[in-house]
Amino acid sequence: MRHVIIALGTSFAALLTPASAQVQPAPPITSTSVELPPGDALFPGGSSADAINNNCLACHSADMVLNQPVLSRSAWDSEVHKMIKAYRAPIDEGDVPAIVDYLASIKGTN
Amino acid sequence: MPLHRNDQHVQALSRRAVLKTIGLAGLALAGSSAWADQSMRLPFASGPQERPITHDFPQKGPMILQRTRPPLLETPMEVFDRGVFTPNDQFYVRWHWAVIPTSVDADAFRLAVRGHVNQVLSLSIGDLLKMPRVELAAVNQCSGNSRGFFSPRVPGAQWAHGAMGNALWAGVRLKDVLDRAGIKSGAIQVRFSGLDEPVVPEAPDFRKSLDIDHARDGEVMIAFAMNGEQMPLLNGFPLRLIVPGWYSTYWVKMLSDIEVLDRADDNYWMATAYTIPDTPHANITPGQTGVKMIPISRMVPRSFFTNVTEGASLPAGASAAIRGIAFGGDTSVAKVELSMDDGQTWQPATLGEDHGKYSFRRWQVTIPQLAKGHHSLMIRCTSLSGDVQPATPNWNNSGFMLNAVETAHVTAA
Numbered sequence: 001m002r003h004v005i006i007a008l009g010t011s012f013a014a015l016l017t018p019a020s021a022q023v024q025p026a027p028p029i030t031s032t033s034v035e036l037p038p039g040d041a042l043f044p045g046g047s048s049a050d051a052i053n054n055n056c057l058a059c060h061s062a063d064m065v066l067n068q069p070v071l072s073r074s075a076w077d078s079e080v081h082k083m084i085k086a087y088r089a090p091i092d093e094g095d096v097p098a099i100v101d102y103l104a105s106i107k108g109t110n
Numbered sequence: 111m112p113l114h115r116n117d118q119h120v121q122a123l124s125r126r127a128v129l130k131t132i133g134l135a136g137l138a139l140a141g142s143s144a145w146a147d148q149s150m151r152l153p154f155a156s157g158p159q160e161r162p163i164t165h166d167f168p169q170k171g172p173m174i175l176q177r178t179r180p181p182l183l184e185t186p187m188e189v190f191d192r193g194v195f196t197p198n199d200q201f202y203v204r205w206h207w208a209v210i211p212t213s214v215d216a217d218a219f220r221l222a223v224r225g226h227v228n229q230v231l232s233l234s235i236g237d238l239l240k241m242p243r244v245e246l247a248a249v250n251q252c253s254g255n256s257r258g259f260f261s262p263r264v265p266g267a268q269w270a271h272g273a274m275g276n277a278l279w280a281g282v283r284l285k286d287v288l289d290r291a292g293i294k295s296g297a298i299q300v301r302f303s304g305l306d307e308p309v310v311p312e313a314p315d316f317r318k319s320l321d322i323d324h325a326r327d328g329e330v331m332i333a334f335a336m337n338g339e340q341m342p343l344l345n346g347f348p349l350r351l352i353v354p355g356w357y358s359t360y361w362v363k364m365l366s367d368i369e370v371l372d373r374a375d376d377n378y379w380m381a382t383a384y385t386i387p388d389t390p391h392a393n394i395t396p397g398q399t400g401v402k403m404i405p406i407s408r409m410v411p412r413s414f415f416t417n418v419t420e421g422a423s424l425p426a427g428a429s430a431a432i433r434g435i436a437f438g439g440d441t442s443v444a445k446v447e448l449s450m451d452d453g454q455t456w457q458p459a460t461l462g463e464d465h466g467k468y469s470f471r472r473w474q475v476t477i478p479q480l481a482k483g484h485h486s487l488m489i490r491c492t493s494l495s496g497d498v499q500p501a502t503p504n505w506n507n508s509g510f511m512l513n514a515v516e517t518a519h520v521t522a523a
Contacts, residue, residue: 026243026280029235029340032347033213034168039179059208059309064177067158069263079265086378088313 039063045106051098055091056083068107076103150174150186152270153420154258169342171199176267180205180306181344185272190435191416194462194470195247196275198337203344204252204273204358206316209307211364212343219348221287221332225301225370228292235334235348241282244331246354247469249276249437253357253384253406257509262396264509271414276437276470279352281333285326287368293322299371300325302351304364318360318384319375320353329354332365354468355440357406357510359384380405385508392511393504409439410513411499413446413473413491418518426482426522433474438493439513442467448475449488453501453515456490467494480522487518 039061043049056065071079077100083089091099148163152174164175167183176182183203189196216235223231252273257266267273288300299319308315324330331352334340341347346363353360359379375381385403386392391410394401413436424430436446442464447456462472477487492498503514 026239027335027339029216029239029334029348031214031216032340032343034343036168036181036210036212037166037178039177041178059313061177061179063175064182064267067161067176067268068265069154069156069158069258069268071265075265086314086382087308088310090310 043102045102048102048105051095052102055089055095055099059083059087059089065103066107070107070109071103072109073100073104076100076108079103148172152258152268154263154268154270155261156263158268167203167344169199170203170344171197173200173203174270174272176269180208180210182267182269183344184269185275187270187272187414187416187419189272190414190470191433194435194465194472195277195337198277198339198342198345201250201275201277201336201342201345202252202273204267205306205344205363207306207308207313209309210344211305214305214343214348214364216348219366221349221366221368223287223291223368223370225368226294226297226372227288227370228294229290231287231291233287238282238287238332238334238349241286243280244283245278245280246329246331246352247276247278247465248352248354249274249409249468249470250352250358250361251275251409251412253359253510254508256512259503259512260505260509261503262505264507266509273358276435277336278338278465279331279333279350280335280338281331281349281352283328284330284332284351284368285328287332288326288370291370293326293370294372296372297322297370298373299375301367301369301371301375301377302360302362302365303367303369304346304362305366306364314378316362316379317375317377318362319371319377319380320360322370324353355408357384357409359406384510386510387506391500391504391513392506394506396505406510409437410511411439411443411491411493411497412437412513413489413499414516415487415489415518418487418520420518422518422520424480424520424522427479429476429479431474431476432487433472434489435470436473436489436491437470438467438491438495439497440468440493440495442494443471444492444494444496446471446473446489446491448477449490450477450485452486453488453490459489480520482522485520485522487520488515489518490515 043052043062151159162175174184181203185202189200221233255273258268301319303317333350333352349365351362351365384406386406387394388402388404415434436443446459449456459473459475490499499515
């Protein structure tokens, strides 16, 4: 088995193998600035999507929710409560039924 | 400068975002990209199967768009056919929280080492560059890679097989950094955190921990380079933890904080998220309850076709070179085998160059002349520890650790 970890530097000279002679010098590490796409498209459906648009876009974009497979209504209910409990989504309990209705209507089983 | 940082009112932010969408960005997203109409079909048993191909992410080429914010970008399968190392600009991307710094100053950046140590450290990139350097080829794979193929399907990122990649990582040993700080006796785990933050302040920050002996095993490393270059920001610039043989959830990106703990970490991302049933192959029956759950850890063997896709046509009456990639999980690939009779008999594949036990390994099989009609090709990897890909897919609620034998149905015409 070839050496997979190749150490450089004098204190590790004992581990050097011929293969390690080819280890690259460290590349320059330079400051980086980027721009990310906003990902702020809305859930489709007009007013039937108001509750989900008001409550479910703060932490992540709609596309991943729309990419989910169909799930049962109770599975969608658990998802919404997972967002509230585990991820501290600030959602009014009063909005939950409208959100679950929306998800069950576009992504519900039967 | 963080993107999408939340102040006090998430709802206010989301309403602002909504207005912005209607005003400008929504139109831009819908209409301006030259690739807006490029999409790809993922071969899941049920929909949605269509995903956009995006060119809109910095330092990234064409990627399968699973989620825009925070980004989930999947590597198209054909990229793995081009070489054993996955190019940085098509290496998959996966973030949990949307507050991701979009600007990192390489001179000002510091890595903190603190907690149960003799001396707190604040290391610059320059400090790390002066330490003994190591290089390692290793596969980075999401715990939920291939989740979209679970049956029955489960919620989560609906990845096909491209939430994985192989790179040559260069950096320093975690052990050397910990030794420099001096670990106090009684240390139990080491916890890692990056520059990303939750959108809501009270929400659980993404942090992961390794047992102290694992952290000090001399293999776990802090990488500053990926395939000979600094990392793309979305892959963790400037520093990423490399945990060879373990799922990517531990490979903390934009690593900025190392905390030695004198107790086991019970934070959400260790104790609740990323846990698997403590059963063979993390397998349970749908609906099964009362199962002991443990943190996900070591990877298991997998193998893939890279030059034939599901439903492909091959010329009848001609032989064909079928190839792909495999990896052993937490150890080397011992063998890769192909079956053309639904798994009754297996023929060995020729293995490509060995880049070490944590790397992808390319494989190739020349199959004899195909008779006209439908054929199924199956590919199976066995690791050096004797772990073999199962014929029947495993299942669990989170969609983790799928590693069943892959089958490609092809037609010879």
